[in-house]
Amino acid sequence: MVKDSRDNLQRAAYYYVALLFSFYPLIFSPIQGYYAMGNFKFRAWAVMTAVLVGYLLVCAVKTGSVNSVAKLFVGKSGSRLYAVSGVFLILATISFILTPYKLVALVGMPGWFTGLLFQYGLILVLFIVGAYVRMDRRLMWIIMGSAMVVFALGILHRFYIDPIGIMRSLSPEEYVRFLSTIGQATWYSSYLCVVFPVGLYGFVTEAGPSIAERICAGAFLTLSAGTLVTQNSDSAYLGIGVAVLAFLIWAVCKGRKYLMRMGVAIVIMAAAVALMGVVERLAGAGVSSSLDDTARWLSMVPIDELSLRIAQGILPVLGICFGVVIVLLTWNEKVYGRVGRSLVVAGMVAFVAGAGYALARVIAGAAKDVYFVAGRDWGNGRGLIWLRTMEMFRDLPVVNKLFGVGHGCFNEYISGYTDLVLGNAHNEWLTMMVEVGIVGGVAYMGVFVAAVVMAVRMIRCESRYVLGACGESETRAGSVHVGIIVLAAVLAYVVHNFFNYQQCIAAPMIMAIMGMGLNEYCSSK
Numbered sequence: 001m002v003k004d005s006r007d008n009l010q011r012a013a014y015y016y017v018a019l020l021f022s023f024y025p026l027i028f029s030p031i032q033g034y035y036a037m038g039n040f041k042f043r044a045w046a047v048m049t050a051v052l053v054g055y056l057l058v059c060a061v062k063t064g065s066v067n068s069v070a071k072l073f074v075g076k077s078g079s080r081l082y083a084v085s086g087v088f089l090i091l092a093t094i095s096f097i098l099t100p101y102k103l104v105a106l107v108g109m110p111g112w113f114t115g116l117l118f119q120y121g122l123i124l125v126l127f128i129v130g131a132y133v134r135m136d137r138r139l140m141w142i143i144m145g146s147a148m149v150v151f152a153l154g155i156l157h158r159f160y161i162d163p164i165g166i167m168r169s170l171s172p173e174e175y176v177r178f179l180s181t182i183g184q185a186t187w188y189s190s191y192l193c194v195v196f197p198v199g200l201y202g203f204v205t206e207a208g209p210s211i212a213e214r215i216c217a218g219a220f221l222t223l224s225a226g227t228l229v230t231q232n233s234d235s236a237y238l239g240i241g242v243a244v245l246a247f248l249i250w251a252v253c254k255g256r257k258y259l260m261r262m263g264v265a266i267v268i269m270a271a272a273v274a275l276m277g278v279v280e281r282l283a284g285a286g287v288s289s290s291l292d293d294t295a296r297w298l299s300m301v302p303i304d305e306l307s308l309r310i311a312q313g314i315l316p317v318l319g320i321c322f323g324v325v326i327v328l329l330t331w332n333e334k335v336y337g338r339v340g341r342s343l344v345v346a347g348m349v350a351f352v353a354g355a356g357y358a359l360a361r362v363i364a365g366a367a368k369d370v371y372f373v374a375g376r377d378w379g380n381g382r383g384l385i386w387l388r389t390m391e392m393f394r395d396l397p398v399v400n401k402l403f404g405v406g407h408g409c410f411n412e413y414i415s416g417y418t419d420l421v422l423g424n425a426h427n428e429w430l431t432m433m434v435e436v437g438i439v440g441g442v443a444y445m446g447v448f449v450a451a452v453v454m455a456v457r458m459i460r461c462e463s464r465y466v467l468g469a470c471g472e473s474e475t476r477a478g479s480v481h482v483g484i485i486v487l488a489a490v491l492a493y494v495v496h497n498f499f500n501y502q503q504c505i506a507a508p509m510i511m512a513i514m515g516m517g518l519n520e521y522c523s524s525k
Helices: 001-021 036-063 066-074 080-098 102-107 116-132 137-157 187-202 210-228 234-254 256-282 305-312 317-332 333-366 378-394 398-403 410-416 426-468 483-496 506-523
Strands: none
Touching: 001 036, 001 137, 001 506, 036 116, 080 102, 080 234, 080 398, 080 426, 080 506, 102 116, 116 506, 137 187, 137 210, 187 210, 187 234, 187 256, 187 483, 187 506, 210 234, 210 256, 210 506, 234 256, 234 333, 234 426, 234 483, 256 305, 256 317, 256 333, 305 317, 305 333, 317 333, 378 410, 378 426, 398 426, 410 426, 426 483, 483 506
């Protein structure tokens, strides 16, 4: 009976993850509006998570295996991720006890809902998925399939094409800040950074996909690159760039075939960016356009000049050339053996340096030096927000500096330092330092550090894992080794959210991805 209960729990947790990455991104509020989407998404996630936790408790009581539920909070041996997550929850609870704003700290600021209950929900997702769910190829394709629909809609919306009618109630100012079925544009960019590594793995992996699957994975990369240069959040470029760099290093270590497929992937993505630049010019959104307004058959939402310059400049050309060079050097095993991995690595370093310099020039020109001149306008106004946040933090009592002011209570304190209504510091890590203090902020960051360490160990263990030295005699049919997915997704999320914030779309998803990594890691110990 206990075994049947565990099988049911595994099935329920698997369905939860499948819904989290498929149904959840695609549903949207029947009460349309800019602010309605976030509220609707949070309530949908809260109901899904409450049902899963409720089912877990019912199964435990019904079978008399309450201890198995308690073990979720103790964790399996072999990963510090359990311990650090538990410490964070304890410190989050302490900050809640200390704050005078109990209701806000419990549920969070309206529209954001990142209070204590949300933090418990995130860690519960990590623990439950870590205990019961391992990613397989079916789940990988569920994630990719849903994301392709979201990305396609996101691209269409940038050209005023709205097949689902979700944008009709938005003002022109809201239209540029709203995308697809996700909602707010920076929520969308965070979602992009979290799911992109899954699709890139699906294209690069050697785990025997069919030609049709390879084509679908190529379509995923095309849509990902296309939506990257139209979504209008600068931080997404850093997140996706870090993820691609992590995959490149991983492919160099894995071998010739993986590196060759990374080269093809880079060509596909760079070509998609260049193609999007052509479409932008046809829509009259070019940096310079020769078309008369009356001759245009397509129009585009006004987005930042930086995105336009990236899509229409030299960067995609450099990307195509870089990808082609990688493919040529790795196409033939004998050629690759002669030139050696060192030449490929040297080329990667040279490309990253050259592309970085070109990107810096583009940013300096298009973004009017908001990233290279320190001041209040740095990072589209984030400089001022961070300055006021540090002034507020400086004036807090010592106990609040250590243990925070309570989750979701950022605005209750920052309101005395600015006229802006701010639910966060537009920096997840700085926001955590304020809301759960230095101690809690370190613990929260420790969750992601522990996930990176775990992912690196999983990657190092992969070759032995296939041979059975890490706990299994052979790779299970349809299995996915998620080490590189976890590493790339966590790094992309951490970098992206240095300029953004925790919310109910990407945060549960990154916890689920870390949880699936945790399940594989602990099962292989």
